[in-house]
Amino acid sequence: MRQRKEQTGPRTTGLNTTSMKRIHGSIAHDLGVDIVTGIYKPGDTLPGEIEFSEQLDVSRTAYREAVRILSAKGLVESRPRTGTRVTEKERWNLLDPDVLAWMFEGEPSVEFIRDLFELRMIIEPSAAELAAVRRSGADLARMGHALEEMARHGLATEAGREADQLFHHAILEASRNAPLMTLSSTISAAVSWTTIFKQRKRKLPRDPVADHRVLYEAIGNSDPVAARAAMVDLVRLAQEDTELSL
Amino acid sequence: MRQRKEQTGPRTTGLNTTSMKRIHGSIAHDLGVDIVTGIYKPGDTLPGEIEFSEQLDVSRTAYREAVRILSAKGLVESRPRTGTRVTEKERWNLLDPDVLAWMFEGEPSVEFIRDLFELRMIIEPSAAELAAVRRSGADLARMGHALEEMARHGLATEAGREADQLFHHAILEASRNAPLMTLSSTISAAVSWTTIFKQRKRKLPRDPVADHRVLYEAIGNSDPVAARAAMVDLVRLAQEDTELSL
DNA sequence: CCCGCCTATTTCTCTGACAAATCGTGCAAT
DNA sequence: ATTGCACGATTTGTCAGAGAAATAGGCGGG
Numbered sequence: 001m002r003q004r005k006e007q008t009g010p011r012t013t014g015l016n017t018t019s020m021k022r023i024h025g026s027i028a029h030d031l032g033v034d035i036v037t038g039i040y041k042p043g044d045t046l047p048g049e050i051e052f053s054e055q056l057d058v059s060r061t062a063y064r065e066a067v068r069i070l071s072a073k074g075l076v077e078s079r080p081r082t083g084t085r086v087t088e089k090e091r092w093n094l095l096d097p098d099v100l101a102w103m104f105e106g107e108p109s110v111e112f113i114r115d116l117f118e119l120r121m122i123i124e125p126s127a128a129e130l131a132a133v134r135r136s137g138a139d140l141a142r143m144g145h146a147l148e149e150m151a152r153h154g155l156a157t158e159a160g161r162e163a164d165q166l167f168h169h170a171i172l173e174a175s176r177n178a179p180l181m182t183l184s185s186t187i188s189a190a191v192s193w194t195t196i197f198k199q200r201k202r203k204l205p206r207d208p209v210a211d212h213r214v215l216y217e218a219i220g221n222s223d224p225v226a227a228r229a230a231m232v233d234l235v236r237l238a239q240e241d242t243e244l245s246l
Numbered sequence: 247m248r249q250r251k252e253q254t255g256p257r258t259t260g261l262n263t264t265s266m267k268r269i270h271g272s273i274a275h276d277l278g279v280d281i282v283t284g285i286y287k288p289g290d291t292l293p294g295e296i297e298f299s300e301q302l303d304v305s306r307t308a309y310r311e312a313v314r315i316l317s318a319k320g321l322v323e324s325r326p327r328t329g330t331r332v333t334e335k336e337r338w339n340l341l342d343p344d345v346l347a348w349m350f351e352g353e354p355s356v357e358f359i360r361d362l363f364e365l366r367m368i369i370e371p372s373a374a375e376l377a378a379v380r381r382s383g384a385d386l387a388r389m390g391h392a393l394e395e396m397a398r399h400g401l402a403t404e405a406g407r408e409a410d411q412l413f414h415h416a417i418l419e420a421s422r423n424a425p426l427m428t429l430s431s432t433i434s435a436a437v438s439w440t441t442i443f444k445q446r447k448r449k450l451p452r453d454p455v456a457d458h459r460v461l462y463e464a465i466g467n468s469d470p471v472a473a474r475a476a477m478v479d480l481v482r483l484a485q486e487d488t489e490l491s492l
Numbered sequence: 493c494c495c496g497c498c499t500a501t502t503t504c505t506c507t508g509a510c511a512a513a514t515c516g517t518g519c520a521a522t
Numbered sequence: 523a524t525t526g527c528a529c530g531a532t533t534t535g536t537c538a539g540a541g542a543a544a545t546a547g548g549c550g551g552g
Binding site: 065079080082 | 507
């Protein structure tokens with residue numbers, strides 16, 4: 001009887017890219033979570049293929065394909081005789097969407113979340129700046145539509161957060177920089193998980209939709225300086241909304 | 247007789263993370279290159295498992311593990327009945343070290359290289375700024391050592407470029423931001439390949455080691471503003487050294 | 493025209509076997 | 523005592539074949 005690790009529960013974000021519908025996928029998921037949450041530490045040896053497959057009643061094939069996935073993301077390294085070892089943290093592809101998602105299935109450290117906000121504060125204002133210069137009318141229309149949705153539902157709702165994601169995504173597309181897009185969409189997804197799990201009540205209630213509108217107008221006016229400033233405000237606000245107890 | 251795709255030649259950078267010593271690794275490499283260079287386009291279906299394995303005389307197992315690797319990097323998606331399809335470019339993990347390396351086995355487009363420099367110009371100055379605030383004595387010692395090596399060998403030599411990489415790596419470590427590290431080390435590697443393949447003669451000869459020293463001193467003085475400025479200079483210089491015919 | 497069943501195709505999983513790589517050991521030569 | 527080398531044990535890597543599961547597309551009934 002198959003006896004895989006119990007599922008981690010209802011903390012599903014719906015943003016996972018690796019489908020877990022297949023066995024190799026769920027093994028990769030479970031092992032990946034165990035690695036990034038520190039149950040397996042760098043240098044540790046994963047169970048051998050025979051051992052693992054017999055204990056969990058899956059085939060070596062499925063386990064091996066899972067290890068390939070982890071290896072592709074830099075989490076492990078396999079060699080004959082020594083087995084499959086967890087690699088040093090510096091080698092991990094921390095910006096891989098799956099790795100990041102696995103991080104957030106545990107309780108990411110305060111330092112890591114701080115790092116992500118820091119990175120976001122570096123990336124997104126520049127993206128907004130580029131978007132203000134390069135955006136097309138179609139980009140602007142998408143942002144406007146997302147803005148309407150945010151206004152209609154409010155940022156506290158699921159639909160509102162979705163519209164927020166769409167808004168940011170439109171900005172990134174408008175930046176016309178492919179690597180920047182993949183990077184920033186990953187980061188904003190991670191940050192949104194942070195928001196979901198660690199959000200606290202805002203001390204000074206302020207209209208976040210209005211803040212987004214400021215950014216929208218700056219981009220519409222092709223004003224990169226204002227766009228950067230508006231994005232800085234947005235990110236700072238989000239950061240202040242998160243319990244980090246710095 | 248095994249009859250894999252002919253190797254792409256002597257353009258080895260020595261920075262590849264995925265070992266190609268195994269069959270599944272070289273299949274993933276070859277297919278990955280074919281995908282990112284556009285031989286297979288988004289929406290195209292990769293050869294079926296039976297077909298591929300028979301034509302190239304490898305086992306289905308090896309081919310499947312290769313596809314797992316590509317799938318983990320967001321390049322393809324497999325489903326029963328429809329086969330394995332190349333995904334849209336937006337889904338590719340462009341910042342995965344392997345994907346980036348595969349890009350540079352072809353002739354990356356001018357736009358893509360421009361994007362990378364743009365990203366580097368966004369990331370590295372901020373990293374230098376953080377490093378100026380957070381660096382330890384050990385960090386500084388490493389940078390100093392790398393600087394000496396650069397001065398001894400000159401930036402035109404292999405050893406010099408290696409020291410340059412070390413210098414930048416030390417700065418990133420000093421920034422104390424893990425995601426930033428993985429990102430920036432990837433980017434600088436990519437940019438260094440660009441430099442190798444597309445470098446042109448500098449019009450106004452200028453001492454690059456001296457420019458690095460300015461950055462080093464700024465970080466030593468814990469002066470984030472000067473550090474940012476120095477890094478901006480360095481990146482701009484590198485960009486001007488690259489044939490982009492903007 | 494729409495909905496559910498059926499079928500063909502493809503990936504997915506499993507099994508068992510052998511090949512290849514590599515680390516450690518122990519022996520031999522210096 | 524140290525160095526070098528062959529060898530054996532262990533683990534991953536590769537292969538072949540069979541069946542299970544999923545799914546797109548066609549077919550038929552309502």
